[in-house]
Amino acid sequence: MSLLENLGIKHPIFLAPMAGVSTPELAAEVSNQGGLGSLGLGASSIEAARQQILKTQELTDCPFQVNFFCHDSVSVDEAVAQAWIAQFKDKFAEYGAQAPDHLECIYPSFKDNDDFLNLILETKPRAVSFHFGIPHPHQIQALKKAGILTMVSATNFAEAKAIEAAGIDIIVAQGIEAGGHRGVFSTKFDASVKTSNLVKLIRQHSSLPVVAAGGIMDGQQARLMLDFGAEAVQLGTAFVQCKSSNANEDYRKALLSKPLTQVSASISGRPARGIINHWHMEVDTPDRLDVPAYPYTYDLAKQLNAAAAKHGDKGYGAFWAGSNVAQIREMEASDLINQLVLEMSHP
Ligand SMILES: Cc1cc2nc3c(=O)[nH]c(=O)nc-3n(C[C@H](O)[C@H](O)[C@H](O)COP(=O)(O)O)c2cc1C
Known part of the structure; x- marks a missing residue:
């Protein structure tokens, strides 16, 4: 059975x-x-995740997928956290705010307990995908038993092999062009492989269906990925501008400014690609301190952004975007799907 049929x-x-x-x-x-819609629930509470899934089921009878973060939860190194906080004390003061005295773990991992697993088993979306790692074996088994398809992001060969060995159904090949967080399993190593090369590499060494993600903005680019062996493409940045996305006005304006992007771990503690702003230009200098673990770093970034934004400085926001963001089009999501399909069939 093809991936689309499945x-x-x-x-x-x-x-x-x-x-x-x-x-x-x-x-x-x-x-x-006719595409596969999705909900990114990695930053949601159980109740908020449930509401989003139920609302989506109200709006469509078609299949969609839900997504969670699968990082290894670690406690923060207090010395690293305190040095990081101290670095931003003057900035907070500049915006009439106080730096936090400690950093909180603001997002749980899917692996911490079975609460999100139970929510999936209860609401039964067609598929579930994971970023930053692979769920526990008992979680994969439970999803399989319930007939829910599983997907995990891979950014390199070794991650793809580990995903296959774990019995996951689909590999999302996330290239270095991708907007948002890198799906790297370990923050110590990022092979930074281009999407097209990653698709070819995984295709050569795995029999699992591959979904290409990273830098795909139009149907020609999508077609190329299918020609390289991907069974589908996954687009993020291209949909952020759509009316039904949750992006705020500042984010939308920034996306249309033909911006440049860069990867930084200073915002959340994990590498992520976004529109270049204060983080990349002021914090990511050669003398940058050690970044506290994900997601503790994000706690500070969100507080600094809130304080700065109150004073009209939007430069500490996290405007995630892929490296081809300059090709973004202002379209309704349904029109964008139709346009992509048209472009894919007419090279
Ligand atoms: C705004 C934004 C938020 C993202 N959040 C998530 C997420 O919650 N979970 C996830 O697996 N991937 C997330 N990603 C990464 C996407 O799954 C995908 O790899 C990426 O969008 C592909 O590159 P593109 O943005 O150039 O299309 C995000 C990407 C963007 C742009």
């Missing part, structure tokens, strides 16, 4: 799950148009 969708186009940007409306719009 998922029950018409077009080989996935909306990338995007925590903070995904909405039930956007997911349903993509699914109703």
Whole structure:
């Protein structure tokens, strides 16, 4: 059975799950148009995740997927956290705010307990995907038993092999062009492989279906990935501008400014690609201190952004975007799917 048949969708186009940007409306719009809609639930509480899934099910009868973070939860190194906080004390003061005295773990991992697993088993979306790692074996078994397809992001060969060995159904090949967080399993190593090369590499060494993600903005680029052996493409940045996304006005304006992007771990503690701002230009200098673990670093970034934004400085926001963001188009999600399908069939 082909991947599309297995998922029950018409077009080989996935909306990338995007925590903070995904909405039930956007997911349903993509699914109703024949693509695979998605919800990025990695930053949601159980209750908020449940509400989003139920709302999406109200808006569409078509298949969609939900996404969670699968990092190894660690406690923060207090010395590293305190040195990091101290570095930003003057900045907070500049915006009439106080730096936090400690950093909180603001997002749980799917692996911490079975609460999110139970929510999936209860609500039964067609598929579930994971970023930053692989769920526990008992979690994979439970999803398989329930007939829910599983996907995990791979950024290099070794991660792809580990995903296959764990019995996951689909590999999302996330290239270095991708917007948002790198799916790297370990923050100590990023092979930074281009999407096209990663697709070819995984295709050569694995029999699992591969979904190409990273830098795909139009149907020609999507077609190329299918020609390289991907069974579908996953687009994030291209959909952020759509009316039904949750992106705020500042984010939308920034996306249309033909911006440049860079990867930084200073915002959240994990490498992520976004529009270049204060983080890349002021914090990511050669003398940068050790970054506290994910997601503790994000706690400070969110507080600094809130304080700065109150004074009109939007330069500490996290405007995630892929390296081809300059090619973004202002379209409704359903029109974008139609346009991509048209471009894919007419090279
Ligand atoms: C705003 C934004 C948020 C993202 N959030 C998530 C997320 O919550 N989970 C995830 O697996 N991937 C996330 N990603 C990465 C996407 O899954 C995908 O790899 C990426 O969007 C592909 O590159 P592109 O943005 O150039 O299309 C995010 C990407 C963006 C742009």
